[in-house]
Amino acid sequence: MRQRTFARLVLVVTAVCILLPMAVLLVWSVTGRWPWPLLTPENYSLRTIRELFHGSASLPRLLLSSCMLASMVAVLGTFVGILTARSTELYNFRGRELARGCALLPMLIPGTVFAVGIQITLLRIGFADTAAGVVLVHLVVAVPYCIMIMADVTRAVGTAYEEEAMVLGAGPLRAFFSVTLPHLMPGVLSSLSMGFILSYSQYFTTLIVGGGRIKTLALVLIPYIQSGDRALSSVYSVAFVSSALLVFSVFEFLLRQTRLDSR
C-alpha cells in the first residue's frame, strides 16, 4: 500500500514538473508587462501574436519549410529503418552483430562535431547551404532511432506470415507489401513521428549546414531567447511546441486506429 501511494506521488510530481513550465509559457506568450514581484502579469497584449505573423520571421513560411524538411527526414529515415531492421533482424549473415552495434553508433557521435565535419564534406561535393544537405544531416540524427523502433516490430512480426503468403503463391515483393508491411504499421508510424520530431527540433546542425539560408522554426527561436525578450521567446516556443504536439497527436491517433483495425 505504501508503495502505491509513493508511486502515485511520483506520478503527480512528474506531471506538475512537466506541465507547470508549459502553463507559465502560455501566460508569458500573451503578456504585455509583468514587472517584479507580481505573481500574474500586469497587463496582456497581442503584440507577440502580431510579431509572430507579421514580424521578420513570419510563422507560416517557417512552418512550411520546417515541416517539409521534417517530413522528408521522417520518410527517408523510416525507409532506411525498415531496410536495416529487416536485414539485421531477419537474415543471418557475417557481421550481423557488428551491423546491429553500428546502428546506435551515430547516437554516440556528438552532433556538433558531426555537423562541422559534414559541412566540410558537403562543401567539397557542392551540397553546402542547401536543403538537401540539411535533410542529410538531420537524417543521420534520426536514423538510429528509426532503426531501433523498426527493429523491435520487425523482430516481433518475423517472417511466418510472409512465408505463408509465399507458399500460397505470392511473390516476395507482394508478400512483403501486402502481408508484412501492414503488420509493421505501428512501428512505421512511430518511426515517422520520431523522425519528424527529431528533424523539427534540430538547431545546431541546421545552423551549420544550412548556412543561415535554410530557416526553420527551431533556428529563429534561439535569437529571440538570446535577446532576453521573454514574451517573444515564449510566443515562438508556444508556436513550436503546439505544432510539434499537433503532429505527434495525429500520429498517435493513426497508431490507435491501426491497433483497433488489427483487433
Next chain:
Amino acid sequence: MLLLFPFILILTLVAASCCSVLAQSLGYIPAFGLTKVTLSYYVDAMTNPDFLRSLVVSLQIAGCSAVLSAILGTLVCAAFVRRSGNAALYLIRVPILVPHAVAAVFMITLFSQTGLLARIAYTFGWISDPCQFPQLLYTSGYGGAILAYLWKEIPFVAYFVLALMSGVSKTLGEAAENLGASPLQSFFRITLPLSMPAICKAFLIIFIFAFGSYELPMLLGVTYPKALPVQAYLAYTAPDLRSRPAAMAMYGMILLVSVLLSALFSAAVQRLSHRAGGAA
C-alpha cells in the same frame, strides 16, 4: 546485403565527417595552403588553461545531467510500470518533443532571479529582493543547463526503459512476489538489475549528448568558463581563418573523449553484466 546499403552509406558519411574534422585538427587543410601534419594544435589545446577549464565544465554538465536523469528517470519509470494509463504515457513523451531551446525558456521563466519561483518566494516573504534568490542560471556551475537537461531527459529515460522494465516486472517481478518477495525486494533484486541494459544505454546517450551539445550551455551559460562546444563554435566562426585548425582540434577532442568514454563505459557494462550473469 543490399538492404543494408542505405545505412552503410550513412555510416560512411559519418565516418568521412569525423575524418575531415580530425584531418583539419591535425593541420591538414589544403584549401588554406596548410599541408603539414602536426599534433601541435592538440598540444596547444591541452596546455591552454581555458581549454582545460571548458573540458572540465562540459564533463561536469554531462556527468550531473546523465547521473541524475538516469536515477530519477528510473524512479519515474518504476512508478509507471504497473499502472501506465494512456494519458500518463502521452504526458511523459511531451518533453521528448519539446526542443532544448524551449526547455531553456522554461528555466528562464521559472528559475531566474526574477522568475516565477523568486516571485513566489517574495510573496511568502522569504526574500525581499531578486538578488537574494539563489542564482542558478548564468553561473559557472551551469545549474540552469543541468536543470534544463533534467527536464528533458528524466522523461526520456523513463520512456526509454519502460518497455523492458514493464516486461520484466510483469513476468519475473510478479513471479518473485508470488514466491514471497516484498514489492521492494522484487524491484531491487529482480526488476532493476534486469532493466540495467536499457538504463545504461540511456545514460550513455544522455552523457554523450550533453557533453557535445551547444544550445543549452550557450543560452544559460556564462562567458567564463565556456562549455567546450561553445568555445569550439566561437573558434570555428572566428573571422581569422588561421584559428580553424585550433577549432577543429577542440571538436577533435570532443569526438575523442566521447568515443573513448563510450568504449570504456560499454566495456565496463559488459564486464559487469557478465559477472552478474555468471553469479545467477
